[in-house]
Amino acid sequence: MRSISAGLIFPLLLSAQTAAPTFNRDIAPIVYKNCAECHRPGEAAPFSLLSYQDVAKKGKLIAAVTASKQMPPWKAEQVSIGYRDERRLKDSEIALIRTWVQGGMPEGDAKSKPEAPKFSSGWRLGEPDLIVEMPAAYHVPAEGADIYRNIAIPLGLAEDKWITAIDMRLTARQVVHHVLYFSDADGKAHSRPSDGPEPGYSGMGAGANASGLGGWALGAQPHFFPDGLAMPVSKGSDLIIQYHFHPDGKPEAEKSQIGLYFAKQAPDRRMTSIQLPPIYSLFSGLDIPAGQKDYVVRDSYVLPADVDGIGVGAHAHYIGKYMKLTATLPNGDKQTLLEIKDWDFAWQDRYFFQKPVSLPKGTRLDGEIHWDNSPENPRNPSSPPIRVTWGEQSKDEMGSVHLIAVPKDPAELKAIQADYLQHRNKMARERVMQDPSFLQKIRELQAK
Numbered sequence: 001m002r003s004i005s006a007g008l009i010f011p012l013l014l015s016a017q018t019a020a021p022t023f024n025r026d027i028a029p030i031v032y033k034n035c036a037e038c039h040r041p042g043e044a045a046p047f048s049l050l051s052y053q054d055v056a057k058k059g060k061l062i063a064a065v066t067a068s069k070q071m072p073p074w075k076a077e078q079v080s081i082g083y084r085d086e087r088r089l090k091d092s093e094i095a096l097i098r099t100w101v102q103g104g105m106p107e108g109d110a111k112s113k114p115e116a117p118k119f120s121s122g123w124r125l126g127e128p129d130l131i132v133e134m135p136a137a138y139h140v141p142a143e144g145a146d147i148y149r150n151i152a153i154p155l156g157l158a159e160d161k162w163i164t165a166i167d168m169r170l171t172a173r174q175v176v177h178h179v180l181y182f183s184d185a186d187g188k189a190h191s192r193p194s195d196g197p198e199p200g201y202s203g204m205g206a207g208a209n210a211s212g213l214g215g216w217a218l219g220a221q222p223h224f225f226p227d228g229l230a231m232p233v234s235k236g237s238d239l240i241i242q243y244h245f246h247p248d249g250k251p252e253a254e255k256s257q258i259g260l261y262f263a264k265q266a267p268d269r270r271m272t273s274i275q276l277p278p279i280y281s282l283f284s285g286l287d288i289p290a291g292q293k294d295y296v297v298r299d300s301y302v303l304p305a306d307v308d309g310i311g312v313g314a315h316a317h318y319i320g321k322y323m324k325l326t327a328t329l330p331n332g333d334k335q336t337l338l339e340i341k342d343w344d345f346a347w348q349d350r351y352f353f354q355k356p357v358s359l360p361k362g363t364r365l366d367g368e369i370h371w372d373n374s375p376e377n378p379r380n381p382s383s384p385p386i387r388v389t390w391g392e393q394s395k396d397e398m399g400s401v402h403l404i405a406v407p408k409d410p411a412e413l414k415a416i417q418a419d420y421l422q423h424r425n426k427m428a429r430e431r432v433m434q435d436p437s438f439l440q441k442i443r444e445l446q447a448k
Protein backbone atom coordinates (compact mmCIF):
# COMPACT_ATOMS: atom_id res chain seq x y z
CA MET A 1 0.00 0.00 0.00
CA ARG A 2 2.67 2.42 1.09
CA SER A 3 4.71 2.15 -2.04
CA ILE A 4 1.63 2.69 -4.21
CA SER A 5 0.65 5.95 -2.55
CA ALA A 6 4.21 7.22 -2.54
CA GLY A 7 4.37 6.43 -6.22
CA LEU A 8 1.22 8.43 -6.80
CA ILE A 9 2.19 11.44 -4.75
CA PHE A 10 5.77 11.80 -5.89
CA PRO A 11 5.06 12.88 -9.48
CA LEU A 12 2.42 15.32 -8.20
CA LEU A 13 4.95 16.96 -5.91
CA LEU A 14 7.45 17.08 -8.70
CA SER A 15 5.10 18.83 -11.09
CA ALA A 16 4.07 21.30 -8.39
CA GLN A 17 7.75 22.03 -7.91
CA THR A 18 8.42 22.82 -11.57
CA ALA A 19 5.32 25.04 -11.69
CA ALA A 20 6.39 27.00 -8.60
CA PRO A 21 6.60 30.66 -9.56
CA THR A 22 10.02 32.23 -10.02
CA PHE A 23 11.02 35.87 -10.07
CA ASN A 24 12.35 35.86 -13.60
CA ARG A 25 9.43 34.09 -15.23
CA ASP A 26 6.42 35.12 -13.14
CA ILE A 27 7.07 38.01 -10.79
CA ALA A 28 9.29 40.35 -12.85
CA PRO A 29 6.59 40.88 -15.53
CA ILE A 30 4.05 41.86 -12.86
CA VAL A 31 6.43 44.22 -11.08
CA TYR A 32 7.75 45.82 -14.28
CA LYS A 33 4.26 46.49 -15.55
CA ASN A 34 2.59 47.63 -12.34
CA CYS A 35 5.22 48.93 -9.93
CA ALA A 36 8.38 50.09 -11.72
CA GLU A 37 6.94 53.36 -13.04
CA CYS A 38 7.06 54.68 -9.45
CA HIS A 39 9.49 52.28 -7.79
CA ARG A 40 12.66 53.31 -9.63
CA PRO A 41 15.42 55.82 -8.96
CA GLY A 42 14.32 59.45 -9.01
CA GLU A 43 10.62 58.63 -8.61
CA ALA A 44 8.57 59.30 -5.53
CA ALA A 45 8.27 55.75 -4.20
CA PRO A 46 10.75 55.22 -1.37
CA PHE A 47 12.65 52.32 -2.97
CA SER A 48 13.25 50.69 -6.37
CA LEU A 49 11.63 47.46 -7.47
CA LEU A 50 13.73 46.68 -10.53
CA SER A 51 16.09 43.83 -9.63
CA TYR A 52 15.57 40.45 -8.04
CA GLN A 53 17.38 41.69 -4.90
CA ASP A 54 15.16 44.80 -4.66
CA VAL A 55 12.00 42.73 -4.79
CA ALA A 56 13.15 39.77 -2.66
CA LYS A 57 14.32 42.12 0.11
CA LYS A 58 10.75 43.48 0.40
CA GLY A 59 9.01 40.21 -0.50
CA LYS A 60 6.81 39.79 2.58
CA LEU A 61 5.79 43.45 2.59
CA ILE A 62 5.00 43.27 -1.14
CA ALA A 63 2.78 40.24 -0.58
CA ALA A 64 0.98 42.13 2.20
CA VAL A 65 0.45 45.45 0.38
CA THR A 66 -0.70 43.78 -2.83
CA ALA A 67 -3.15 41.54 -0.90
CA SER A 68 -4.56 44.57 0.95
CA LYS A 69 -4.74 46.51 -2.39
CA GLN A 70 -2.66 49.32 -0.88
CA MET A 71 -0.35 48.88 -3.87
CA PRO A 72 -0.48 49.68 -6.69
CA PRO A 73 -2.26 52.81 -5.45
CA TRP A 74 -5.72 53.16 -6.99
CA LYS A 75 -8.49 54.33 -4.72
CA ALA A 76 -11.57 53.88 -6.90
CA GLU A 77 -13.53 50.65 -6.60
CA GLN A 78 -14.13 48.75 -9.80
CA VAL A 79 -17.26 50.00 -11.58
CA SER A 80 -19.05 48.30 -14.46
CA ILE A 81 -18.27 51.15 -16.88
CA GLY A 82 -14.51 50.72 -16.40
CA TYR A 83 -11.87 53.45 -16.09
CA ARG A 84 -8.98 54.19 -18.41
CA ASP A 85 -5.48 53.16 -17.28
CA GLU A 86 -6.79 51.37 -14.23
CA ARG A 87 -3.94 50.40 -11.89
CA ARG A 88 -5.09 47.13 -10.44
CA LEU A 89 -3.55 43.68 -10.06
CA LYS A 90 -5.60 40.65 -11.04
CA ASP A 91 -6.49 38.28 -8.19
CA SER A 92 -4.36 35.65 -9.94
CA GLU A 93 -1.35 38.02 -9.89
CA ILE A 94 -1.80 38.75 -6.18
CA ALA A 95 -1.99 35.00 -5.53
CA LEU A 96 1.11 34.37 -7.61
CA ILE A 97 3.11 36.90 -5.57
CA ARG A 98 1.90 35.25 -2.35
CA THR A 99 2.83 31.77 -3.56
CA TRP A 100 6.25 33.01 -4.68
CA VAL A 101 6.97 34.59 -1.29
CA GLN A 102 5.73 31.51 0.59
CA GLY A 103 7.85 29.32 -1.67
CA GLY A 104 11.09 31.06 -0.62
CA MET A 105 11.25 33.55 -3.51
CA PRO A 106 13.27 31.57 -6.08
CA GLU A 107 15.00 33.72 -8.70
CA GLY A 108 14.63 31.19 -11.51
CA ASP A 109 16.21 30.92 -14.91
CA ALA A 110 17.82 34.17 -16.12
CA LYS A 111 16.76 33.31 -19.69
CA SER A 112 13.08 33.67 -18.82
CA LYS A 113 13.46 37.18 -17.40
CA PRO A 114 11.80 39.91 -19.46
CA GLU A 115 13.70 43.05 -20.39
CA ALA A 116 13.50 45.79 -17.76
CA PRO A 117 11.11 48.56 -18.78
CA LYS A 118 12.57 51.70 -20.36
CA PHE A 119 11.38 55.09 -19.20
CA SER A 120 12.08 58.21 -21.19
CA SER A 121 13.34 61.26 -19.39
CA GLY A 122 11.98 63.75 -21.93
CA TRP A 123 8.47 65.20 -22.22
CA ARG A 124 6.26 62.17 -22.31
CA LEU A 125 3.78 63.59 -24.83
CA GLY A 126 6.36 65.18 -27.10
CA GLU A 127 7.48 68.82 -27.19
CA PRO A 128 4.89 71.08 -25.48
CA ASP A 129 3.46 74.18 -27.19
CA LEU A 130 4.39 76.34 -24.21
CA ILE A 131 6.92 75.66 -21.45
CA VAL A 132 6.91 77.83 -18.34
CA GLU A 133 9.16 77.56 -15.33
CA MET A 134 8.86 78.47 -11.67
CA PRO A 135 10.46 81.89 -11.27
CA ALA A 136 12.45 80.69 -8.24
CA ALA A 137 13.02 77.37 -6.52
CA TYR A 138 10.95 76.38 -3.51
CA HIS A 139 13.18 74.98 -0.76
CA VAL A 140 11.67 72.01 1.01
CA PRO A 141 13.29 71.40 4.40
CA ALA A 142 14.61 67.98 5.35
CA GLU A 143 12.00 67.42 8.04
CA GLY A 144 8.65 68.64 9.17
CA ALA A 145 5.00 68.57 8.26
CA ASP A 146 3.72 68.34 4.69
CA ILE A 147 3.62 71.67 2.87
CA TYR A 148 0.85 72.98 0.61
CA ARG A 149 2.12 75.82 -1.51
CA ASN A 150 0.62 77.75 -4.41
CA ILE A 151 3.01 79.13 -7.00
CA ALA A 152 1.61 81.37 -9.72
CA ILE A 153 3.30 81.89 -13.08
CA PRO A 154 2.09 84.36 -15.72
CA LEU A 155 1.48 82.47 -18.96
CA GLY A 156 1.88 85.52 -21.20
CA LEU A 157 -0.91 84.37 -23.52
CA ALA A 158 -1.87 87.03 -26.05
CA GLU A 159 -5.01 85.10 -27.02
CA ASP A 160 -7.43 82.60 -25.51
CA LYS A 161 -6.20 79.01 -25.73
CA TRP A 162 -7.47 75.48 -25.24
CA ILE A 163 -5.39 73.12 -23.15
CA THR A 164 -5.42 69.49 -24.23
CA ALA A 165 -2.78 68.24 -21.78
CA ILE A 166 -0.39 69.45 -19.08
CA ASP A 167 2.82 67.73 -18.04
CA MET A 168 5.57 68.73 -15.71
CA ARG A 169 9.25 68.10 -15.14
CA LEU A 170 10.32 68.24 -11.55
CA THR A 171 13.77 68.83 -10.12
CA ALA A 172 13.06 67.16 -6.76
CA ARG A 173 10.51 64.52 -7.64
CA GLN A 174 11.14 62.67 -4.36
CA VAL A 175 9.44 65.42 -2.34
CA VAL A 176 6.59 66.30 -4.70
CA HIS A 177 3.65 64.17 -3.80
CA HIS A 178 1.14 65.72 -6.13
CA VAL A 179 0.19 69.02 -7.71
CA LEU A 180 -3.07 70.60 -8.74
CA TYR A 181 -3.21 73.08 -11.63
CA PHE A 182 -5.46 76.14 -11.72
CA SER A 183 -5.86 79.08 -14.02
CA ASP A 184 -6.41 82.57 -12.71
CA ALA A 185 -8.13 84.56 -15.44
CA ASP A 186 -7.36 87.88 -13.71
CA GLY A 187 -3.63 87.23 -14.01
CA LYS A 188 -3.10 88.68 -10.57
CA ALA A 189 -2.11 85.61 -8.59
CA HIS A 190 1.61 85.94 -9.40
CA SER A 191 1.73 89.40 -7.84
CA ARG A 192 0.17 88.24 -4.58
CA PRO A 193 2.81 88.78 -1.87
CA SER A 194 4.37 85.58 -0.60
CA ASP A 195 3.98 84.62 3.02
CA GLY A 196 7.44 83.76 4.28
CA PRO A 197 10.79 83.67 2.53
CA GLU A 198 9.87 81.02 -0.05
CA PRO A 199 7.96 81.80 -3.27
CA GLY A 200 4.18 81.51 -3.38
CA TYR A 201 1.49 81.38 -0.76
CA SER A 202 0.33 78.64 1.59
CA GLY A 203 -2.86 76.66 1.87
CA MET A 204 -5.05 74.15 0.15
CA GLY A 205 -7.02 76.90 -1.59
CA ALA A 206 -5.44 78.43 -4.67
CA GLY A 207 -7.59 81.57 -4.51
CA ALA A 208 -11.18 82.61 -5.05
CA ASN A 209 -10.85 83.06 -8.82
CA ALA A 210 -8.86 79.93 -9.49
CA SER A 211 -10.48 77.39 -11.78
CA GLY A 212 -9.22 73.84 -11.72
CA LEU A 213 -7.24 72.41 -14.62
CA GLY A 214 -6.66 68.96 -13.19
CA GLY A 215 -3.45 67.83 -11.64
CA TRP A 216 -0.56 65.47 -11.49
CA ALA A 217 -0.38 62.76 -8.89
CA LEU A 218 2.37 60.31 -8.18
CA GLY A 219 2.89 57.98 -11.05
CA ALA A 220 0.10 59.50 -13.08
CA GLN A 221 0.78 59.54 -16.78
CA PRO A 222 -0.10 62.71 -18.66
CA HIS A 223 -2.93 62.30 -21.17
CA PHE A 224 -4.50 64.23 -23.94
CA PHE A 225 -8.23 64.58 -23.35
CA PRO A 226 -10.29 62.16 -25.44
CA ASP A 227 -12.44 63.17 -28.42
CA GLY A 228 -10.74 66.52 -29.07
CA LEU A 229 -11.89 67.89 -25.70
CA ALA A 230 -9.88 70.68 -24.07
CA MET A 231 -9.93 73.13 -21.17
CA PRO A 232 -10.20 76.87 -21.87
CA VAL A 233 -7.58 79.28 -20.57
CA SER A 234 -8.07 82.95 -21.37
CA LYS A 235 -5.43 85.42 -22.48
CA GLY A 236 -3.56 87.12 -19.66
CA SER A 237 -4.17 84.20 -17.28
CA ASP A 238 -1.79 83.01 -14.62
CA LEU A 239 -1.15 79.34 -14.12
CA ILE A 240 -1.28 78.42 -10.43
CA ILE A 241 0.39 75.24 -9.34
CA GLN A 242 -0.52 73.95 -5.93
CA TYR A 243 2.23 71.70 -4.62
CA HIS A 244 1.95 69.09 -1.93
CA PHE A 245 5.52 68.72 -0.69
CA HIS A 246 6.45 65.86 1.55
CA PRO A 247 9.89 66.27 3.24
CA ASP A 248 12.11 63.25 2.63
CA GLY A 249 14.95 63.65 5.13
CA LYS A 250 17.21 65.85 2.98
CA PRO A 251 16.76 69.50 2.00
CA GLU A 252 15.53 69.71 -1.59
CA ALA A 253 14.89 72.52 -4.07
CA GLU A 254 11.99 72.26 -6.49
CA LYS A 255 12.00 74.41 -9.62
CA SER A 256 9.59 72.77 -12.03
CA GLN A 257 8.99 73.26 -15.69
CA ILE A 258 5.41 72.92 -16.84
CA GLY A 259 4.57 71.98 -20.40
CA LEU A 260 1.22 73.01 -21.88
CA TYR A 261 -0.29 71.44 -24.98
CA PHE A 262 -2.84 73.49 -26.90
CA ALA A 263 -5.60 72.39 -29.24
CA LYS A 264 -5.23 73.61 -32.83
CA GLN A 265 -8.81 74.81 -32.74
CA ALA A 266 -11.58 75.33 -30.24
CA PRO A 267 -13.28 72.00 -29.48
CA ASP A 268 -16.80 71.40 -30.83
CA ARG A 269 -18.02 70.37 -27.41
CA ARG A 270 -17.07 71.72 -24.02
CA MET A 271 -16.72 69.99 -20.69
CA THR A 272 -18.45 71.15 -17.58
CA SER A 273 -18.03 69.94 -14.05
CA ILE A 274 -20.95 69.05 -11.83
CA GLN A 275 -19.76 69.09 -8.27
CA LEU A 276 -21.87 67.63 -5.46
CA PRO A 277 -22.17 69.29 -3.03
CA PRO A 278 -21.14 72.57 -4.68
CA ILE A 279 -17.91 74.35 -3.64
CA TYR A 280 -16.69 71.34 -1.69
CA SER A 281 -19.69 71.44 0.69
CA LEU A 282 -19.31 75.12 1.57
CA PHE A 283 -23.09 75.45 1.91
CA SER A 284 -23.69 72.08 3.54
CA GLY A 285 -23.19 73.29 7.10
CA LEU A 286 -20.14 71.09 7.58
CA ASP A 287 -19.65 70.81 11.33
CA ILE A 288 -18.04 67.55 12.38
CA PRO A 289 -18.04 66.93 16.13
CA ALA A 290 -14.78 65.80 17.69
CA GLY A 291 -14.76 62.02 17.82
CA GLN A 292 -17.64 61.41 15.40
CA LYS A 293 -16.95 58.24 13.45
CA ASP A 294 -19.28 58.75 10.52
CA TYR A 295 -20.39 62.22 9.49
CA VAL A 296 -22.21 62.40 6.16
CA VAL A 297 -23.07 65.08 3.65
CA ARG A 298 -25.28 64.29 0.65
CA ASP A 299 -26.42 66.20 -2.37
CA SER A 300 -28.52 65.34 -5.44
CA TYR A 301 -28.88 67.03 -8.77
CA VAL A 302 -31.09 66.21 -11.75
CA LEU A 303 -29.49 66.72 -15.18
CA PRO A 304 -31.43 69.30 -17.20
CA ALA A 305 -30.12 67.98 -20.56
CA ASP A 306 -28.55 64.90 -22.15
CA VAL A 307 -24.82 64.62 -21.40
CA ASP A 308 -21.93 62.23 -21.86
CA GLY A 309 -20.12 61.48 -18.60
CA ILE A 310 -16.38 61.60 -19.32
CA GLY A 311 -14.88 61.07 -15.89
CA VAL A 312 -15.19 61.57 -12.16
CA GLY A 313 -13.13 62.85 -9.27
CA ALA A 314 -13.34 63.53 -5.57
CA HIS A 315 -11.79 65.82 -3.03
CA ALA A 316 -11.59 66.04 0.75
CA HIS A 317 -8.83 66.68 3.26
CA TYR A 318 -7.37 64.16 5.70
CA ILE A 319 -10.40 62.81 7.55
CA GLY A 320 -12.53 62.23 4.47
CA LYS A 321 -13.29 58.51 4.45
CA TYR A 322 -15.89 57.32 1.96
CA MET A 323 -17.28 58.84 -1.20
CA LYS A 324 -19.82 57.77 -3.75
CA LEU A 325 -21.39 59.17 -6.87
CA THR A 326 -24.26 57.34 -8.56
CA ALA A 327 -26.48 58.09 -11.53
CA THR A 328 -30.12 57.01 -11.55
CA LEU A 329 -31.39 57.13 -15.11
CA PRO A 330 -34.97 58.15 -15.94
CA ASN A 331 -35.73 54.47 -16.66
CA GLY A 332 -34.70 53.58 -13.09
CA ASP A 333 -31.32 52.00 -13.95
CA LYS A 334 -28.73 52.89 -11.36
CA GLN A 335 -25.00 53.11 -12.09
CA THR A 336 -22.14 53.70 -9.72
CA LEU A 337 -19.81 56.24 -11.29
CA LEU A 338 -17.34 56.47 -8.40
CA GLU A 339 -16.88 54.75 -5.08
CA ILE A 340 -13.91 55.30 -2.79
CA LYS A 341 -13.96 53.27 0.39
CA ASP A 342 -10.76 54.46 1.98
CA TRP A 343 -10.08 58.01 0.90
CA ASP A 344 -6.44 59.01 1.09
CA PHE A 345 -5.62 62.67 0.57
CA ALA A 346 -2.31 61.62 -0.90
CA TRP A 347 -3.87 59.90 -3.90
CA GLN A 348 -6.29 62.25 -5.57
CA ASP A 349 -6.66 61.04 -9.07
CA ARG A 350 -9.24 61.83 -11.65
CA TYR A 351 -10.82 58.77 -13.17
CA PHE A 352 -11.80 58.83 -16.83
CA PHE A 353 -14.30 56.33 -18.18
CA GLN A 354 -13.20 53.93 -20.87
CA LYS A 355 -16.06 55.17 -23.01
CA PRO A 356 -18.35 58.16 -22.48
CA VAL A 357 -21.36 57.21 -20.34
CA SER A 358 -24.66 58.35 -21.77
CA LEU A 359 -26.71 60.17 -19.10
CA PRO A 360 -30.03 61.41 -20.45
CA LYS A 361 -31.94 64.47 -19.28
CA GLY A 362 -33.71 63.65 -16.02
CA THR A 363 -30.86 61.48 -14.69
CA ARG A 364 -30.42 62.04 -10.96
CA LEU A 365 -26.88 62.28 -9.64
CA ASP A 366 -26.45 61.43 -5.96
CA GLY A 367 -23.23 62.28 -4.20
CA GLU A 368 -22.22 61.44 -0.66
CA ILE A 369 -19.11 62.17 1.37
CA HIS A 370 -18.36 60.62 4.76
CA TRP A 371 -15.81 61.84 7.28
CA ASP A 372 -14.28 59.93 10.18
CA ASN A 373 -13.26 62.31 12.98
CA SER A 374 -12.63 59.54 15.53
CA PRO A 375 -9.29 59.01 17.27
CA GLU A 376 -9.14 55.58 15.57
CA ASN A 377 -8.73 57.24 12.16
CA PRO A 378 -4.95 57.02 11.63
CA ARG A 379 -5.13 59.95 9.17
CA ASN A 380 -6.74 62.30 11.72
CA PRO A 381 -4.29 65.24 11.95
CA SER A 382 -5.64 66.20 15.41
CA SER A 383 -4.97 64.07 18.46
CA PRO A 384 -7.24 64.17 20.35
CA PRO A 385 -9.76 64.96 17.60
CA ILE A 386 -11.17 68.48 17.46
CA ARG A 387 -14.42 69.86 16.06
CA VAL A 388 -13.89 70.40 12.35
CA THR A 389 -15.66 72.88 10.07
CA TRP A 390 -15.31 73.99 6.46
CA GLY A 391 -12.01 75.67 5.63
CA GLU A 392 -8.94 75.67 3.47
CA GLN A 393 -6.32 74.63 6.01
CA SER A 394 -5.36 70.99 6.32
CA LYS A 395 -7.03 70.65 9.74
CA ASP A 396 -10.25 72.04 8.27
CA GLU A 397 -12.36 69.94 5.97
CA MET A 398 -14.20 70.19 2.71
CA GLY A 399 -15.39 67.54 0.34
CA SER A 400 -17.23 66.75 -2.84
CA VAL A 401 -17.47 64.36 -5.73
CA HIS A 402 -17.74 65.57 -9.30
CA LEU A 403 -18.73 64.46 -12.74
CA ILE A 404 -16.97 65.80 -15.82
CA ALA A 405 -19.72 66.01 -18.40
CA VAL A 406 -20.05 67.05 -22.03
CA PRO A 407 -23.49 68.11 -23.28
CA LYS A 408 -24.69 65.97 -26.19
CA ASP A 409 -25.81 69.18 -27.85
CA PRO A 410 -23.10 71.86 -27.47
CA ALA A 411 -25.79 74.54 -27.51
CA GLU A 412 -27.02 73.29 -24.14
CA LEU A 413 -23.78 74.00 -22.26
CA LYS A 414 -24.88 77.42 -21.00
CA ALA A 415 -28.29 76.11 -19.92
CA ILE A 416 -26.68 73.27 -17.94
CA GLN A 417 -24.23 75.63 -16.26
CA ALA A 418 -27.01 78.09 -15.40
CA ASP A 419 -29.18 75.31 -14.00
CA TYR A 420 -26.33 73.99 -11.87
CA LEU A 421 -25.63 77.52 -10.63
CA GLN A 422 -29.25 77.75 -9.53
CA HIS A 423 -28.79 74.56 -7.56
CA ARG A 424 -25.70 76.06 -5.93
CA ASN A 425 -27.36 79.41 -5.18
CA LYS A 426 -30.41 77.72 -3.70
CA MET A 427 -28.14 75.88 -1.26
CA ALA A 428 -26.35 79.12 -0.43
CA ARG A 429 -29.64 80.91 0.28
CA GLU A 430 -30.89 78.08 2.48
CA ARG A 431 -27.66 78.13 4.38
CA VAL A 432 -27.82 81.87 5.02
CA MET A 433 -31.44 81.51 6.13
CA GLN A 434 -30.39 78.94 8.72
CA ASP A 435 -27.33 80.89 9.80
CA PRO A 436 -27.28 84.61 8.92
CA SER A 437 -23.67 84.95 10.14
CA PHE A 438 -22.70 82.71 7.21
CA LEU A 439 -22.96 85.69 4.85
CA GLN A 440 -19.86 87.09 6.47
CA LYS A 441 -17.92 83.91 5.72
CA ILE A 442 -18.94 84.07 2.06
CA ARG A 443 -17.83 87.72 1.89
CA GLU A 444 -14.48 86.87 3.43
CA LEU A 445 -13.94 84.10 0.89
CA GLN A 446 -14.89 86.39 -1.97
CA ALA A 447 -12.44 89.02 -0.72
CA LYS A 448 -9.53 86.59 -0.92
Ligand code: HEC
Pocket residue numbers: 030031034035036037038039044045046058061062065066071072073087089218219220346
Ligand atom coordinates in the same frame (compact mmCIF):
# COMPACT_ATOMS: atom_id res chain seq x y z
C1 HEC B 1 1.80 55.38 -8.63
C2 HEC B 1 3.04 55.08 -7.98
C3 HEC B 1 3.23 53.72 -7.37
C4 HEC B 1 2.96 52.50 -7.94
C5 HEC B 1 2.45 52.21 -9.33
C6 HEC B 1 3.32 51.52 -6.96
N1 HEC B 1 3.77 52.13 -5.82
FE1 HEC B 1 4.38 51.21 -4.13
N2 HEC B 1 4.62 53.01 -3.22
C7 HEC B 1 4.49 54.23 -3.83
C8 HEC B 1 4.75 55.29 -2.85
C9 HEC B 1 4.74 56.77 -3.11
C10 HEC B 1 5.01 54.65 -1.64
C11 HEC B 1 5.31 55.32 -0.28
C12 HEC B 1 4.11 55.26 0.60
C13 HEC B 1 2.98 56.14 0.14
O1 HEC B 1 3.17 57.33 -0.10
O2 HEC B 1 1.85 55.61 0.05
C14 HEC B 1 4.93 53.22 -1.90
C15 HEC B 1 5.13 52.26 -0.94
C16 HEC B 1 5.22 50.90 -1.19
C17 HEC B 1 5.57 49.90 -0.22
C18 HEC B 1 5.88 50.15 1.24
C19 HEC B 1 4.57 50.14 2.00
C20 HEC B 1 4.75 50.34 3.49
O3 HEC B 1 3.72 50.25 4.16
O4 HEC B 1 5.87 50.60 3.93
C21 HEC B 1 5.57 48.69 -0.87
C22 HEC B 1 5.92 47.33 -0.28
C23 HEC B 1 5.19 48.95 -2.25
N3 HEC B 1 4.98 50.30 -2.41
C24 HEC B 1 5.06 47.97 -3.22
C25 HEC B 1 4.53 48.21 -4.48
C26 HEC B 1 4.25 47.16 -5.44
C27 HEC B 1 4.54 45.70 -5.22
C28 HEC B 1 3.72 47.78 -6.52
C29 HEC B 1 3.22 47.13 -7.78
C30 HEC B 1 2.34 46.02 -7.65
C31 HEC B 1 3.68 49.20 -6.26
N4 HEC B 1 4.17 49.42 -5.01
C32 HEC B 1 3.20 50.16 -7.16
C33 HEC B 1 4.15 54.45 -5.14
C34 HEC B 1 3.74 53.47 -6.03
